[in-house]
Amino acid sequence: MNFSSDNASGASPQVLRAIVEANPGTAAPYGMDPWTADASRRLSELFEREVAAFLVATGTGSNALALAALAPPGTAVFCHQEAHVIEDECGAPEFFTGGGKLVGIPGAGGKVTPDGFAAALARYPRGIVRQVQPAALSLSQVTEAGTLYTVAEIRALADAAHAAGLAVHMDGARFANAVAAMEATPAEMTWKAGVDVLSFGATKNGAIACEAVVFFDTSRAGDFLFRRKRGGHTLSKGRLLGAQMAGFLDGGHWLDLARRANARAARLSAGLAALPGVRLPWPTEANEVFPIVPAAVDDALKAAGARYYPWTTRSLGDDAAPREGERMLRLICAFDTEEAAVEEFIAVAARAAAVQPR
Helix, strand or coil, rough: CCCCCCCHHHHHHHHHHHHHHHHHCCCCCCCCCCCCHHHHHHHHHHHHCCCCCEEEHHHHHHHHHHHHCCCCEEEEEEEEEEHHHHCCCCHHHHCCCCCCCEECCCCCCHCCCHHHHHHHHCCCCCCCCCCCEEEEEEEEEECCCCCCCCHHHHHHHHHHHHHHHCCCEEEEEHHHHHHHHHHCCHHHCCHHHHHEEEEEHHHHHHCCCCEEECCCCCCCCCCCHHHHHCCCCCCCCCCHHHHHHHHHHHHHHHHHHHHHHHHHHHHHHHHHHHHCCCCCCCCCCCEECEEEHHHHHHHHHHCCCCCCCEECCCCCCCCCCCCCCCCEEEEEEECCHHHHHHHHHHHHHHHHHHHHCC
């Protein structure tokens, strides 16, 4: 019953086979190989246009380097106040942008709203020498609350950003889970809605260590080869990155993996929501579940060996926040989460919830 993170899982067999098949013999280094070319071609096909795609080894590298390409030194990147780029990257975006400032925007359910974005922009008017100048907006899809931006919401925020002269970045560490959950194509969710650059994640969803920085406006990618090299993400055996991404995308495998994770999370969410004393502050839309449970349920789950993180968030209103005797949990399902583990988790929680006072 390990629901701590989708980073805890290994690689999918199809991705592993792709690496093994690419391994024998020799190939040009540093991404100048046929596997990396194949991965780039597949990404262009996936997004229905010619893209400039650059493979890197980590999500942190993907986000930080992408933002550095959009935000010159000393400018501002706007994001949700609990976005991964501002809370969990150890200052990497600030480092790679050469001192860029990340400006957090409050919003329920982990989402930036047009009004919240407009209010943040108003605090940073252009031309004021004592303030950083706005450069980019970063949106997380899936958000840190496990929620999803609709295509219309992305478009509204992107339109506002572009009108103000900002570029738009999407942190897609769980982009596959978002696409699997929504009736929208990858193109509709990104460049057709106004996204300029996407950090396309594979590691959380079945790769070993592989992400792609995807530029939909290829003119913005002019110096990215140099940024990637300086950032330590130009791998000498780049074909093994290319093989991962090609294997990940082959035959829609990336979406099959995400659908499995989403399905397990949906079952986990429904099972927990049916228990007395358990509530979910927002719907489960992808592969993350955030139940608020009685303390005794949390204790029973831990005693049974379940693994997950306790959670706090500023994305809840006071009326929805955990009350005395309650705890909020974060549960994440991965592509290889077993149905039996989900059912055992629900059963343990149900037994503990049944003895709670009504």
